[in-house]
Amino acid sequence: MVIKKFQGKTESEAKAEAEKAFGENCVIMNVKEIKPKGLFSPFKSSTFEVTAAVAEKEKTYDPSLAFKNMHKAKSVNVAADEKIDLNHVVPAEPKADSALAMFSRNREKEEDKELEKKITNLQNIVEKEIIKKEAEAETVVKTDRNKRRNENFEFIKTLYSVLIENEVDEKYVNQIMDEMEKVNWGGNSVDTILSAVYQKMILKFGQPKTIDVSKKPSIVVCIGPTGVGKTTTIAKVASKYKIENGKSVAFIAADTYRIAAAEQLRTYANILDAPMSIVYSADEMNEAIEKMKGYDLIFIDTAGLSHKNENQKADIKKLLDSIDDKYNKEVYLVISSTTKYKDLIEITDTYKEISDYNLVFTKLDETSCYGNLLNIKLHTGAALSYVTNGQNVPDDIEVFDTQRIVKQLLGGR
Template identity: 40%
Template sequence: MIIKKYTGKNEEEATEAARGELGPGIVIMNVRQVKKTGFFAFLKPSQTEVTVALEEGDLPGRQSSVIRPEDTDATGKQGTAMKKSSFSAYVSDESGTASRTTSGTGEQLARAVSEGRIPPLRVAQTEGEIDSKLDDLQALLHVATVRKNGQKQNDPQASPNGIERDSEREETDAMVASESGAVYGSVREASLRMQNASVSKEESAKTLADFSRAHQRSDLPEENLSFIKLLYNTLLENDVNERYANELTDEVEKISKPDMPLEYALANVYQKMVLKFGPTEIIEPCADGPKAEIFIGPTGVGKTTTIAKLASRLYVAEHRKVALLTVDTYRIAAAEQLRTYASILEIPFRVIYSIEDMKQAAEDFKDYDFLMVDTAGHSLHNEEQKTNIVNFIKTLQEAMESESFLVLSATTKYRDLIEITDTYKTMVGDYKLIFTKMDETAVTGNLYNIRMHTGASMSYITNGQDVPDDIAVFNAQKIVKVLLGGSTRAE
């Protein structure tokens, strides 16, 4: 993983510098204002510093500048390298001794991030937001480091290693401990459900047995192995596919060393998951001419309502010229629903019956910013309907710049999602992902599964029926927090 900092007059300039060196696949990890130093520094304007990350595989030939515990020194001695690169070597208390108390970890991590000694743990826009998000990570860590000496999870005055906490940290620690109790309770409850469910007991036992065989490192202390198992069980409980859960725990195990603090492992897996989701891609206007936004997907996932939400935002909030088109002539209700939305917004609406109609619409709305196109949901085995949609899309692609959004329900089973995404891939090629009905499910693992399976960019999620409010830009940080057990649902 490559993590670098760039400065500029503003965020845009610094980000462009990062893209110029590392390419378009960067993920912005942190943005902050920095003041120049030196004589007359107060007369100089502050600059914007952007911290970005990139998977090493995305930039061939370039090595990461991030120090890792597995790095060795020039002589190949791992012991010295571990001493230099272990997380505790970066984060020390004022006396210079490394601290492993979970009570002070959040504060130490925040200080280390701000000083640039370690990469930021969470994607954030302000330093205050970083502190808040570090508390969330701290809650997860606290779950993993609970001792077996009878310590109570919800006791804000307790410390895992018996060290008393500073008085100025009591309020923050109480908050962290409270959240830790909620996290621990949800993870513990999930674990008990797995153990007690008679239908899935044998399957769960087999899964955990396979996990135990796959993770047999005898050199790791029990605390580290327990953390890896907790991570694995939490991912499975949130419907992350076993293959991807194993990949993540394998990566944690590879970087683990007997004396490496768990906070490093937790930070690493968090960063890995956020980076695997990649940059979120939303609807952007063309520099010149109209742009067709084509919405595809199976029946009943909420394509029409999603189009109405996005059209409302583009027209009302961004003051864009928007026209609504539908090629769904199979369902009268869908066309009428879109017509109603268009009437309320006072924007053009047209039903497309043929290729000639589509060509005419492209010509008539050539001065518009966006053409939002609704397509018919269909059976994956109906070749005639599939061919019709492909022909409409090709016509638009020949007339103007266009992009496709595959709309999926978060409540759909994983196996069905695989078939749907593969079918539309053969139909239209590249597409971006929108997940609907997030308010109707308690697990979000399929968002990660489908992103990993398709490699398609994430765009939006919807969490209700209200137009235009119940839609949001996809936020990888929130989803990863849910997947790691830090929250009960994606907000």
């Protein structure tokens, strides 16, 4: 710092002097009034003295100056008593500008390198952070997917148990579940899985088959084991078509094993005011049909057959085969939903040897497990047609309601 005193007639004159010398940024440290002294002092005015300070200019090393000064010097006093004649000393060519430029360039290069290094470091940090965040996000997605997969797996397991509880054959349950493997378990909700299983089962049951009433006469033959509800089912269906659809109906009793069998059918025929014939042998069948050919529907009731009785089996087959091909014949195998699965397999296999058929399941009201409906449908490949659910004629019958049965099989109410 440089400190100096300045004087003036007035305070501001002294300050102006200081500013003139040191510049506007100088600091006025002190202002002193100097009173005149001596004999005539009362007649003289005071003067002013300001003490001002200014920061010393920073001494920067200017290499070009150094070189310039060096060049100007004639001699350099290296040692106190030694004189070096610069005329004999070839001074290093200063090349001040290029050296300075090189110096600056090197310095810039180094600074650039430093900056580059810093940027690379920063870039690495950012990249690492991005990779970390991506990995974290992927872990979250994976965890979510696994969680959903586990939930879905639990749900599939529950569906599996429900179907087994409802006595769906394990092999069919596995088949359905195997087909479900194609559904993306990880990405789907339980609702999607449930509806996929539901759809699969609906497809497995297929469209229900009802009597084709477009041809006249349509011959409907009911076959099946003893006491399953063949006669009652005929009465129910005939009543529905007569009462609800205005179709004309007629009956043929081919059950001559039991006297009461024909009587039972006659009762229903009387109620419906419909004709009834009794056929004692296959030879009489076409004659009986011919007599009733003017009716829309002719129902043929057969004797209950023990599937183990070969004679009865042969009789029924003969009876069915005797019906002339010119008639539109539909055969319905009536089976009870209360019959054991293993027996149903044997029964349906036996009847396959007699004729092709559609399936009627009776007595649904007596069971809460509908698994056999699917089992037998899949075992036989036959179409499901009607189901009965009580003894009341004609009310306790309906066309097989695929959706209702599938819902129940899947645990719905």
